[in-house]
Amino acid sequence: MHARKISAAAATAVALLAARDIIQKRHALLRSFPVIGHARYLLETMGPELRQYIVASNEEERPFNRDQRSWIYASAKGENNYVGFGTEVDVEHVQGHAYLKQRTFASALTDAQDPQAALPSAKVLGGPRGRAKAFRPASVVNISAMGFGSLSGAAVTALNKGAALAGAMCNTGEGGLSPYHRGGGDLVLQIGTAYFGCRNEDGSFNLDKLKDVVAGAPVKAIEIKLSQGAKPGLGGMLPGSKVSEEIAGIRGIPVGEDCASPSRHTAFGDVDSMLDFIELLADETGLPVGVKSAVGEMGFWRELATLMARGDRGADFVTIDGGEGGTGAAPRMFADSVALPFRMGFSRVYGTFAELGLTDDLTFIGSGKLGVPENAAVAFALGADMVNVAREAMLSIGCIQSQKCHTGKCPTGIATQSPWLARGLDPTSKSTRVAVYLRALRKELSKVSSAVGVAHPALITANDIEIMNGDYEARTLAGVYGYKDGWGEIGPYLTDEITSLLATERASFRKRAV
Numbered sequence: 001m002h003a004r005k006i007s008a009a010a011a012t013a014v015a016l017l018a019a020r021d022i023i024q025k026r027h028a029l030l031r032s033f034p035v036i037g038h039a040r041y042l043l044e045t046m047g048p049e050l051r052q053y054i055v056a057s058n059e060e061e062r063p064f065n066r067d068q069r070s071w072i073y074a075s076a077k078g079e080n081n082y083v084g085f086g087t088e089v090d091v092e093h094v095q096g097h098a099y100l101k102q103r104t105f106a107s108a109l110t111d112a113q114d115p116q117a118a119l120p121s122a123k124v125l126g127g128p129r130g131r132a133k134a135f136r137p138a139s140v141v142n143i144s145a146m147g148f149g150s151l152s153g154a155a156v157t158a159l160n161k162g163a164a165l166a167g168a169m170c171n172t173g174e175g176g177l178s179p180y181h182r183g184g185g186d187l188v189l190q191i192g193t194a195y196f197g198c199r200n201e202d203g204s205f206n207l208d209k210l211k212d213v214v215a216g217a218p219v220k221a222i223e224i225k226l227s228q229g230a231k232p233g234l235g236g237m238l239p240g241s242k243v244s245e246e247i248a249g250i251r252g253i254p255v256g257e258d259c260a261s262p263s264r265h266t267a268f269g270d271v272d273s274m275l276d277f278i279e280l281l282a283d284e285t286g287l288p289v290g291v292k293s294a295v296g297e298m299g300f301w302r303e304l305a306t307l308m309a310r311g312d313r314g315a316d317f318v319t320i321d322g323g324e325g326g327t328g329a330a331p332r333m334f335a336d337s338v339a340l341p342f343r344m345g346f347s348r349v350y351g352t353f354a355e356l357g358l359t360d361d362l363t364f365i366g367s368g369k370l371g372v373p374e375n376a377a378v379a380f381a382l383g384a385d386m387v388n389v390a391r392e393a394m395l396s397i398g399c400i401q402s403q404k405c406h407t408g409k410c411p412t413g414i415a416t417q418s419p420w421l422a423r424g425l426d427p428t429s430k431s432t433r434v435a436v437y438l439r440a441l442r443k444e445l446s447k448v449s450s451a452v453g454v455a456h457p458a459l460i461t462a463n464d465i466e467i468m469n470g471d472y473e474a475r476t477l478a479g480v481y482g483y484k485d486g487w488g489e490i491g492p493y494l495t496d497e498i499t500s501l502l503a504t505e506r507a508s509f510r511k512r513a514v
Helices: 002-023 028-032 038-045 047-055 067-077 153-166 207-215 246-249 271-285 299-308 332-337 342-354 375-382 391-396 427-452 492-513
Strands: 098-100 140-141 169-171 186-191 219-225 236-238 259-263 290-294 315-319 363-369 386-389 463-469 474-476
Touching: 002 028, 038 271, 067 391, 067 427, 098 375, 098 427, 140 153, 140 427, 153 169, 153 186, 153 391, 169 219, 186 207, 207 219, 207 271, 219 271, 219 315, 259 463, 271 290, 271 299, 290 363, 299 342, 342 363, 342 375, 342 391, 375 386, 375 463, 386 391, 391 427
Parallel strands: 140 169, 140 386, 169 186, 186 219, 219 290, 290 315, 315 363, 363 386
Antiparallel strands: 098 463, 236 259, 463 474
16 A cells, blocks of 8 residues: 555656656757756756766876876875886877886986975075075975965865965965964965955055065965966956855955956066066065966066076966866866866976076975876976866865866855755864875875985986877977977076985984884
8 A cells, every 4th residue: 555655656746747747948958858858957966976986097087087086095094005006007008108218327326215395495585685585395296376265174174274284385375364274384476467355445455464464374485376277367256156265264255245266466567567566565564475376478577587597576386277277167168178287288388487497586386286296206307396286185074076176066065155065074074185195296296206306306307208199109208399408407406405304304314213
């Protein structure tokens, strides 16, 4: 009797659904194929997951293939991240694949390295321009710009605490410095076009508010965001429905009102005034100040390098974001077809400064899928001094690449403001995973540097890597990107300094280990 009632209820539900499908006019498929047509929409919704686990091979998926994600997951959990039975890469045919050339003989190197060591930058950030609070970053791998609002409070907390545990820095993103950024990690404060957290009521920049923010948190540097890889040259609109009291308080905007982020800055309007703005922030705060940008037309970079060559004004660092980057929502046109990919964009910017002999005078930071060892190694060989990781850090705290960041329905509680979804992410346990992942990436970079015969990843050169160029052919990284002799390399003084610093650290570790 009970089974008959259930069957009758199910049949009624199916009949009602069929009637609704036949009457509605929005979907032709459902009018022609009532009920069963819903299977198509279900499969479409589950498409990314089906491709990840059933359809695609380990090397096919994008943005991150299964092998890359598996390495990040295993590393973050402290598990075995090795592989067995050889490579799955079609080594002689994969166009663009990078191969590092190990050296048979090299200067004396030691494998005795503290696994907790942070692997410092070869350059002092702000040192060449004499900033009052110049410092040597303790880690060449740091957390990229991901703000509260785009990410949940739980996710930001996990990332910041993880950075603190690993001795790395955490970029606040343009959404302002939130309470979730105060988990102990050193901060890079990002200033976007809307000047969240340091703005007047009309959206213009307010220096006094910036100084208050800097004074109340462990801010180590300021990054002026000009554009990002996901949506370069594009502003944004934060709907009033998403402007809660918490977000309004952090960003300095009215509760429940739409808030536009312009596509361009209003505090400056050209390279000359931008340099004045950089010097103003540096003078008032004492902090190193730099810019972040994706790479499009090169006139901006040529003018920046030319004006910096005078020596009176300059950015302390430039963060180059590849067009393949992006942690949040963006129009597909911008995600796919605006701004140069990282390697191409970075090499052009680096070459612009190298032509004028300025590369030792500022720090180059790379971002855009650089959180896997092979990509990071290429970035260092091209001249990067540090790399920022965003999506890879998200993967380390549980992201499954469901590609729902733009919907606010991230199933792992990372890119969402849903209390129910965010509740599933435990900041304490996930912060440990972030830290373990960051350490694993640094360790991998140290190991590959040693294989190449150098003490630090910044000493890997563009001639130490070859790029597959068609079947059975390869060219050096220097040849592919038109590097001249010495490009991508730091100067002799910096080389001696970082080599000596690492030797001292490793000698100290050996003594403690005995």
